[in-house]
Amino acid sequence: MERVRLEAITWERLGDLLADRLLDLKPDDGSPWPRIAFDGAPAARPGDLAARVSDALRVRGRSSLVVGTEGFLRPASLRFEYGHQDVEAYYNGWFDTAALWREVFGPLEAGGTGRVLPDLWDPDTDRATRSPYVQLPSDALLLLHGPLLLKDWFPFDLTVHVLLSPGALRRRTPQSEHWTLPAFQRYETEADPAATADVLVRADDPRHPAWGG
Template sequence: MLAGRLADRALGAAAALREGTGGGTAVRLGVDAAVPADGEHVADAVAAALDARGAAVLRVRARDWLRPRSVRLAAGPRDAATAWTSEVDHLGLLREVLDPLGPGGAGTWLPALWDEAADRAVRAPRRTAPVGSVLVLDGPYLLRWETADALDLVVHLLVSDAAVHRRLGGDAAVRRTGAWAIYREETDPAPRADVVLRAEDLRRPALVLGDAPSAWA
């Protein structure tokens, strides 16, 4: 099972943290996905596998780190450039989650910063992570310059524009495919990930890069 193999890989690194041979408080695992539901699906499966193995899991979702609607939709619902530059608060994730859990960090983290439905900030208290825990983060554009070096293990989902249009439809699909094209052009994310899955159909993912089997079940 792929989720289990990914969990085992993260737990190996987490053991080094507990033994004092690795830096930081938590292993920071990211699932990089164009379609939000795909990223959440994979990240939830990995988090469940970690939980079943008795790991301390810190779950963070990019939808809880969006920028205000007036910022991310400033140029309209179909604008790809604004989606690429201003959809997710990557610097906020770095400041409040990734850096504090990494080498030299305080070991505290925020689970959320923004309520998308209410379009306002969330007053979530900071939490303290136990040494050797595993952060599981899903979101788009995780291998861009703000966050790439702050992740210890990255799973990148490859998906065609046609699949994005099937899953999202309408303006959201136009916006995301355009932004994802910019992401690919500027950062070339797939070769820099630890595991790459072709995710046209998440019931039958195909392993492109990595050492884990390609089946979820």
């Protein structure tokens, strides 16, 4: 349930404010690489906000790497084992959390190498992407975006949730993907991202967001 007071803002201003906030962020575990979540249903487009913040950080002289969980989907044979529209599989089985831990979060722990794989699997070809590893300089930030991020205990140093009301989520989700909506209802109940995220962005009207946190 949403419990913070929200203020109207522009996307440009929001990107700037978040970038300014991240400049001073220090991980509690001693890692030199802050790890930020941009959580939200695909219809909320959290990746757009992550990219905007990355641009604002670059202007401020800080490096960042934007990573989307869509690059860490499991193979189709595993995602669709119980059918193409199985809500339980989408909620708990579509994203390769083990690979995210191994290829993204593990290297960014204190004493880690900083060598991150930006994506692993191409859902269109259903094959490995074979992307090269990216070496993050010390103090670079990881900006990870995707749905259902706040239920898997990833070691984020700051979390941003892009919220859509149930009505807006239904309107902005393609009809062919409406079968996923119960997964997001469950997520709201079990993880309560609007209350647990450090920063909440409401984006029912994509032209006029509001934020708090």
